[in-house]
Amino acid sequence: MAYIQGLLARISDLLLCRWTCRNCCQKCFDCSCCQTNEDEVEILGPFPAQTPAWLISSQNEDKDGDSDNAISELPPTLQDVSPDRRRSSSDTSRSTYSLARRISSLESRRPSSPLIDIKPIEFGIIGAKKEIVQPTILRKTYTPDDYFRKFEPRLYSLDSNSDDMDSLTDEEILSKYQLGMLHFSTQYDLLHNYLIVRVIEAKDLPPPISYDGSRQDMAHSNPYVKICLLPDQKNSKQTGVKRKTQNPVFEERYTFEIPFLEAQRRTLLLTVVDFDKFSRHCVIGKVSMPLSDVDLVKGGHWWKALVPSSQNEVELGELLLSLNYLPSAGRLNVDIIRAKQLLQTDMSQGSDPFVKIQLVHGLKLTKTKKTSCMRGTIDPFYNESFSFKVPQEELENASLVFTVYGHNVKSSNDFIGRIVIGQYSTGAPESNHWRRMLSAHRTAVEQWHSLRSREDCDRVSPASLEVT
Numbered sequence: 001m002a003y004i005q006g007l008l009a010r011i012s013d014l015l016l017c018r019w020t021c022r023n024c025c026q027k028c029f030d031c032s033c034c035q036t037n038e039d040e041v042e043i044l045g046p047f048p049a050q051t052p053a054w055l056i057s058s059q060n061e062d063k064d065g066d067s068d069n070a071i072s073e074l075p076p077t078l079q080d081v082s083p084d085r086r087r088s089s090s091d092t093s094r095s096t097y098s099l100a101r102r103i104s105s106l107e108s109r110r111p112s113s114p115l116i117d118i119k120p121i122e123f124g125i126i127g128a129k130k131e132i133v134q135p136t137i138l139r140k141t142y143t144p145d146d147y148f149r150k151f152e153p154r155l156y157s158l159d160s161n162s163d164d165m166d167s168l169t170d171e172e173i174l175s176k177y178q179l180g181m182l183h184f185s186t187q188y189d190l191l192h193n194y195l196i197v198r199v200i201e202a203k204d205l206p207p208p209i210s211y212d213g214s215r216q217d218m219a220h221s222n223p224y225v226k227i228c229l230l231p232d233q234k235n236s237k238q239t240g241v242k243r244k245t246q247n248p249v250f251e252e253r254y255t256f257e258i259p260f261l262e263a264q265r266r267t268l269l270l271t272v273v274d275f276d277k278f279s280r281h282c283v284i285g286k287v288s289m290p291l292s293d294v295d296l297v298k299g300g301h302w303w304k305a306l307v308p309s310s311q312n313e314v315e316l317g318e319l320l321l322s323l324n325y326l327p328s329a330g331r332l333n334v335d336i337i338r339a340k341q342l343l344q345t346d347m348s349q350g351s352d353p354f355v356k357i358q359l360v361h362g363l364k365l366t367k368t369k370k371t372s373c374m375r376g377t378i379d380p381f382y383n384e385s386f387s388f389k390v391p392q393e394e395l396e397n398a399s400l401v402f403t404v405y406g407h408n409v410k411s412s413n414d415f416i417g418r419i420v421i422g423q424y425s426t427g428a429p430e431s432n433h434w435r436r437m438l439s440a441h442r443t444a445v446e447q448w449h450s451l452r453s454r455e456d457c458d459r460v461s462p463a464s465l466e467v468t
Helices: 002-016 053-063 067-072 083-109 144-149 162-166 170-177 392-397 428-439 454-460
Strands: 181-189 194-203 223-230 232-238 249-257 267-274 282-290 300-305 318-326 331-340 353-361 364-370 381-389 398-406 414-422 445-450
Touching (some): 181 267, 194 223, 318 414, 318 428, 331 398, 392 398, 414 445, 428 445
Antiparallel strands (some): 181 300, 223 267, 267 282, 318 445, 331 381, 353 398
């Protein structure tokens, strides 16, 4: 009977306790064959190498237990057995009771949050290959605006060759384009707060272009220079025209009233233009220089090679007008205030411009008036008023044709530019000015207008075809 109980105790040790030695069937804490040497230490898993505190405390309690207490606690059936058998059975019972006690102690002392080895979540289907699903990585999403913001517009502009020209020297630009060179100087006057630009001369300008697009080798240019501070191209200066020469000497000096800090943010643009009385003036080439790159106070002289310009033709100029309609009197009042940067028609004295105003009802010319002639200027001030009798029921069919001419004593007057305002306006700015006048009775409405060529006006406005 005792043998069977001992065998059952050993079997219970093997089945219930995972710390039972497989070789001697004793506790691994007391077994000599399971003790590890100091040189043979194996660290399993991600757990720390040291023994947890709750396990150490349970071991100490077991080792401190008294053997007599253990015997006294044995069941009564084993107390009457002989000493030898009692000793063997007591050893077995002691191990069984100690194991049960330790298990209950471990259950009570087990941490509430055991260590867990975290691994990627695996999803799979029977017969298919397992696929490991990794944690999701948040990626930044791009909107269409962010995508197109990466592009640099200057790389795709029409003037994209400007970067190439910046990398070239003046000698390389001259040999590549063969447009000549321009000599000029700049200096800033701190006492009077203005910038001085001096246009000195040009050399080796190309011959003019004929009507078939070829160079006229035997002809000569009639060059002049336009000066402006970008981005303000409207308030520009202009030199006199030099007759029939490819190496003109200008020696002209111009001032721009501008604060010093503002001047450093501007770019000086010098445009060399070929004067042609019988057609539009053609641009030969240009030179641009950021004023932030030079010492304005000290000043300096430069020879710069001309580069091609995207503007092949010079603008015809601008005209400032004021319109006012009085419904009660049926009067259409027109004020010709001023013009600026008109196309030069006289090589020696600039221009002698005047403005002709013509009233057209439907497609019939009814009235013509003109301003006085301003001598030797391309920036005339008129400040002249004119009044036309226009009943309110006829106002919607009326058109005003403004034509700027250069006075010529020897021949017919030279055409400079034209616009049409009213029923047959030549463009959106002219139509907008007419609508503003109609919506603001008894109030003068001013607006600048860019002059157009005769061909452009005749193509879009039937009223332009009815006047001379």
